[in-house]
Amino acid sequence: MKKLSKNDINSGIAGFTGFVIFGLLLGTARMSGLLFVEAITRYNVNREQASFPFILLYMTRNTIGPLVGFAVKLLGLRAVTVSGCIFSAIGIAGCFFAEDITTVTILWGIVYGISFGFGTLSIPHYLSLHFSKHLDKANGLALAGDTVGYFLLSLITEYSLVTYGLSGTFLIISGMVLHSVPAALLMKLPKETHHQIEIDSPRKCEPQEIPSNLKEINSSSEIDCSVIKTAQKTSAVKVFRVFLDPVYICIAFTQSAFIYISSTTFTILIDVSRDHGVSVDHEIYLFLSISVTELFGRLFLGSITDGGYLTKLNFSALCFAILGLLYGLIIWIGGPTAVMSFGFFFGLVTGGVSLLSGGLVTFYIDKEYHSLAMPSRYILYAPMSFTQAPLIGYFRDTLKSYDGLFYILIGICWMSSLISLLIPYIIASKKDRTKCTLRFYRQ
Secondary structure, eight states, X not given: OOOOOHHHHHHHHHHHHHHHHIIIIIHHXXXXXXXXXXXXXXXXXXXXXXXXXXHHHHHHHHHSHHHHHHHHHHHOHHHHHHHHHHHHHHHHHHGGGOOSHHHHIIIIIIIIHHHHHHHHTXXXXXXXXXXXXXXXXXXXXXXXXXXHHHHHHHHHHHHHHHHHHHHHHHHHHHHHHTTHHHHHHTOOOOOOOOOOOOOSSOOOOOOOOOOHHHHHHHHOOOOOHHHHHHHHHHHHHHGGGGGGOHHHHHHHHHHHHHHXXXXXXXXXXXXXXXXXXXXXXXXXXXXXXXXXXXXXXXXXXXXXXXXXXXXXXXXXXXXXXXXXXXXXXXHHTOSHHHHHHHHHHHHHHHHHHHTTHHHHHHHHSOGGGHHHHTTTTTTTHHHHHTTHHHHHHIIIIISSOSHHHHHHHHXXXXXXXXXXXXXXXXXXXXXHHHHHHHHHHHO
């Protein structure tokens, strides 16, 4: 039996940390559907007003990616994550005292939204530091915490809403989220590997004269600290150049498009299922099938890319193409069977796409940019999200059908698939330009 090394143990702790933090913070955010319904009666508001804090949560979280990356660069990954977990619990606990929807919007949508971003956006970067060969599996394991956490938290929340009401539930959720702080405190960056030089045979060491240039360096007793500080500031600012990288722009578009697609689908799924004849009693099976297959996808589909059967970009392109076909299934076939089949395969495919989000940045973006590039990968979702509510209202209330919206989602899916296939050619083009530049300067 192979003995576990210290690095293996630290990597296991890293995976466990990601599982717990995602389970508590992402799982809490996914309970918006339950809390939204209760907010209507608790604060005596309409559906549009009640839904706004929960929409604002995701918008805020995905907008502050560059700020999170810059904070990680300056303060360190563990400090940023711990502060995010603490202030997430504080923001949610504050909702206990709220007597109107405006206060909930500020505390849940902004305070929790910012803290939510600080606590979760850098976890894939943290995992990439511990896992090189099995990164997609590690991301899948951490994201599985989201599915498991959502399932367990939803049971507790449903009971709490009946027993203690919405305000009391906010306090209970806050206490559960606070358990993410000990997990965040376990975060530890791996040490640099020091390679030992092996000597084939013992040698006699003889005294040798130190070269004059080394003597000069050794005799220097003063170090200009201002130069070091300037270099650190320059390095922190330099990482923002990643937003000019065409490869990163393409990856950010596909990842933001995925968030747009999945969040839109979950918002309208109940309406769609009822439009196609799924009874209220059977709706639970639709969401159960999505949860189970999503968990399966996150845990096992990483083996396809880690095993070398498909590249990450080809796997991404395949998943987006399948998602487009699934939306077509509802439009062109319809009926309860089509909707249930959609739920089964939608969960499986989205589980596969979600575990790639961190791996794409790790493998195709230079390492010096990871601290900013990783938390900012969903930044394009913020402007995209402004179209969601108007499109849903227009197609459902005005045209009385979601078919037009599904055609738009099909277009986004297939565009993302095409962009994923084009990224290798963009990378090759960048390398060719770099070689030409080097040859020019050598001449």
